[in-house]
Amino acid sequence: MASSLHLLLLVSVSWISLLALVISPAQAATCSSQTFKNNKLYANCSDLPFLSSYLHWTYNASNSSLSIAFVATPSKSEGWVAWAINPTAAKMAGAQTLLAYKTEDGAPVVKTFNITSYSSIVPGKLAFDVWDVSAEFSKGTFTIFAAVKVPKDAASVNQVWQLGSAVNKTSGFPVKHDFAPPNLQSFSTLYLMANSTTGTANSTGGGGSGALRIGSGGNMGLLSVSVLVLGALIAF
Ligand SMILES: *[C@@H]1O[C@H](CO)[C@@H](O)[C@H](O)[C@H]1NC(C)=O
Ligand SMILES: *[C@@H]1O[C@H](CO)[C@@H](O)[C@H](O)[C@H]1NC(C)=O
Ligand SMILES: *[C@@H]1O[C@H](CO)[C@@H](O)[C@H](O)[C@H]1NC(C)=O
């Protein structure tokens, strides 16, 4: 009796250690198994903490250049994905944005948007140099490739990312994204220097919720909600 209890205990303990063994490698980043059609390699990658998105990057300090591949899957294939650096704040307001979607002929394109506030989303030049921009779309997943100039000797940059389910085909503007918690928490610090491993959000919380309202046509209720949250920084 006692010995069979012993055996049971032993089996449970081994089972638990086995589980632990199986689980810890599973914490290895998903991004490390992602590869690109153009065989481009990046020095670093991280699984971003929200929206099942991934950032691959190579930082070249001597050129202050950051080469990235941003991988994300919108809920619909006619949707959009976006990755931004915000040079002035943590979240959406100020985000210098690279946004990918599929045009009518199915080809993925990348547009740049200067997002000053939730009501000012202007296509055009960003606050820093951007080059080697392209996008891929495969099995519902977009990859945005780009190289950007970051401030000289920057230790980190504020990154913001987002997904949306549709693009206005007439205007080429992204339709606003959901406002579920992950959509409002999808920002973090990307540490460029070696001593921090991955970019992790250190959100102060503060109930900061916000709405990325793209385009017009909001009703008064939405407008007043937007005005209410305007005081808080707006999550992308
Ligand atoms: C980094 O940038 C410098 C200056 O443009 C260049 O000479 C060097 O080859 C780059 N390093 C890598 C690894 O690309
Ligand atoms: C260095 O940065 C410039 C843009 O500022 C870019 O044109 C050039 O390709 C970069 N060189 C490297 C090696 O990344
Ligand atoms: C982005 O928009 C703001 C406000 O309109 C403007 O002050 C800023 O110069 C713009 N940035 C770029 C790079 O055009």
Ligand SMILES: *[C@@H]1O[C@H](CO)[C@@H](O)[C@H](O)[C@H]1NC(C)=O
């Ligand atoms: C798409 O954009 C056009 C032009 O800005 C606008 O007239 C139209 O109402 C928009 N469509 C939708 C569904 O929002």
Ligand SMILES: *[C@@H]1O[C@H](CO)[C@@H](O)[C@H](O)[C@H]1NC(C)=O
């Ligand atoms: C990026 O990868 C390089 C080369 O493996 C490594 O030395 C460096 O510490 C990494 N940087 C970060 C921020 O993890």
Ligand SMILES: *[C@@H]1O[C@H](CO)[C@@H](O)[C@H](O)[C@H]1NC(C)=O
């Ligand atoms: C990492 O580097 C930053 C400055 O770049 C420094 O403030 C911080 O103490 C360093 N952290 C560790 C653990 O070395």
Ligand SMILES: *[C@@H]1O[C@H](CO)[C@@H](O)[C@H](O)[C@H]1NC(C)=O
């Ligand atoms: C996160 O923020 C808190 C409060 O501002 C600070 O005390 C803490 O050191 C930060 N942690 C990291 C990893 O930056």
